[in-house]
Ligand SMILES: Nc1ncnc2c1ncn2[C@@H]1O[C@H](COP(=O)(O)OP(=O)(O)OP(=O)(O)O)[C@@H](O)[C@H]1O
């Protein structure tokens with residue numbers, strides 16, 4: 001038996017050691033990469049000052065606004081569409097693959113494999129791969145977001161089903177209810193709030209990611225940001241960034257409101 | 264009449280969870296299964312409606328062996344066997360009456376059940392059962408808004424609407440305060456008499472078992488060590504059952 005005092009002092013010692021190790025790795029890494037800490041730090045205010053001067057929208061920038069808004073709406077719709085389609089597909093797959101509603105161990109392993117495959121290939125890589133087959137189009141962006149979202153949502157939905165639905169499932173099974181009755185009467189109603197909460201989170205996330213995907217696939221808000229930036233119209237690029245920030249924050253506020261109502 | 268003969272179960276090889284369990288229960292009997300944690304009480308109860316597949320023996324409900332039933336037959340047996348859970352296992356987001364009506368699913372076609380289409384008669388019965396368990400004013404309330412004792416009474420109404428011959432209760436009062444616990448035990452006892460049910464409850468409270476049960480079954484390490492009228496339960500038997508002196512709990 002360890003005494004509590006000994007245990008706690010040991011724990012403190014462990015924490016110190018871990019912090020020291022992390023610090024060591026940082027110093028070692030900077031040395032390898034030839035990264036000059038001091039100058040790096042000093043550059044940050046300069047960078048912001050440059051941003052402030054060059055990216056500040058001015059009176060002339062306003063003429064870009066309609067175009068920016070149009071592309072922004074396009075991007076938000078793309079994010080919503082890909083998330084909703086991904087959610088519908090993921091629910092079915094998660095039902096097939098979860099430990100409590102799943103078909104068998106073999107299918108469960110396959111589903112887990114597919115989900116982690118989609119999840120672990122970076123979004124940028126997905127976009128590049130899909131560009132070969134689908135060229136620069138909205139559909140390429142849609143597909144890249146879709147595959148990525150499916151990877152995350154399958155995994156999340158399976159965990160939700162396993163955590164939240166197994167007890168009620170058991171109860172309905174015991175009444176003599178059939179598989180589909182159990183799914184529709186117990187599992188789906190029970191998991192609905194958590195599922196919606198995940199979908200909302202995924203939409204917020206996909207609006208952000210759609211910007212990046214747009215730069216690669218030449219669509220949406222990412223595309224015009226890229227154009228403005230490369231043609232040195234920094235004021236318009238700044239305006240675009242502000243618009244994106246505004247929309248992302250607005251979406252977050254809206255989805256928090258929705259969460260409050262449904263949960 | 265429920266007859267269990269030489270029931271066997273092991274989850275892992277050479278580690279039997281149940282060994283040669285046999286007992287009979289007549290209709291209108293309230294039975295308590297007692298025994299230390301890990302003795303095999305839940306395993307027995309879940310074998311009775313085959314939520315757990317046991318390894319051998321017979322489970323006869325009015326002479327028919329549930330263990331040999333195919334999928335369709337098993338559905339028919341299960342709807343005659345209600346189940347009440349320690350954590351109530353209700354669909355919390357749905358209303359009280361929807362949860363009660365879930366007890367009818369075993370009688371419905373898959374499609375009617377999937378869409379939750381219930382007949383007028385079923386809805387009326389659900390209401391009258393809610394009245395019986397004292398929740399007639401809560402029919403349209405969400406289950407998440409109820410207290411533990413109220414939830415357990417919804418669970419009981421859900422099992423009653425199955426028109427069961429047997430009700431299985433796995434620690435029905437373990438999550439309840441003393442007053443709600445008494446209330447639920449009395450309800451189960453009364454219903455057993457009124458509907459001539461076989462009611463089997465796993466209990467950790469020996470005083471409750473003594474007070475409400477007609478018959479007590481004692482399980483220890485997967486073996487049946489006691490199966491008698493409740494008033495035959497002595498301190499000596501409790502000592503062997505629990506490997507220790509817990510007579511104080513009886514007072
Ligand atoms: N799914 C399982 N897999 C493996 N072993 C199990 C499983 N379920 C139960 N057991 C084992 O079987 C034995 C009986 O368990 P059971 O749950 O029936 O006990 P219990 O009498 O209900 O206990 P408690 O009073 O704690 O609920 C225990 O030793 C337990 O560890």
Ligand SMILES: [Mg+2]
Pocket residue numbers: 304305306433465
């Ligand atoms: Mg148990």
